[in-house]
Amino acid sequence: MINPFDDAYFMKRALQEAQLAFDKNEIPVGAVIVMNNQIIARAHNLTETLNDVTAHAEMQAFTAAADYLGGKYLKECTLYVTLEPCQMCAGASYWTQINKIVYGASEEKRGFIKLNTTLHPKTVVVGGILEKECSKLLTRFFIEKRNLN
């Protein structure tokens, strides 16, 4: 049977969030948090808008999901994020005890894999879902930025 709610389905929702960031002139990273095939939180990068380096999409999504659930752990949830999380966000995911992290594009330099951030032992990671689409939006953003400067 075909599952309409596969990783690509939710990554598309995360990409929609990334597009919202793009439209605000923010580095286009988007995230959703899913529990039982339901999106319980959505967020996009707002570091410029909020003047706050901690306002990554994932951080806001963790806070919103915990708020929705009324408890601070996300043990039965999956994070979908268009870019591989950084140390801060992966470090936050450790505290949430999140079940799964699915990311799109890799972050070769500042991603948590390269920097060896410790995840919660129960957290499963899947990378490369809609990688091209996620990367393309980021590349387009940086090209447009460069051309403006």
Next chain:
Amino acid sequence: MINPFDDAYFMKRALQEAQLAFDKNEIPVGAVIVMNNQIIARAHNLTETLNDVTAHAEMQAFTAAADYLGGKYLKECTLYVTLEPCQMCAGASYWTQINKIVYGASEEKRGFIKLNTTLHPKTVVVGGILEKECSKLLTRFFIEKRNLN
């Protein structure tokens, strides 16, 4: 000449914040951010109160300091925190480009040193300031917790 604004002076202010956390039944960690010998942000752990694992003292202090300064970088600032930062908070400090991190007690298990979190190349770290006082408050918290359960 004696400098009244030494690391111990500001760590005492961070300890006052930790005591506020203690009084709220939060793991007692406190932080202040200092620029030119002036405290520009103070915060204490609020993870239980806010139901939010990202509400560590340091994270809130970074956000508050950036808000105060009107810019997201803390290049001329020092973070004083009563406990060695975790991966998330050290990861956040990377993005702030903070000048200096001064901590009190060590976190042997989940601290950024043991977990090898990458700091910004310009960030200097000093540990062990008022270590005993910082540890004592944490130990007292966990002993009281255990006796209640």
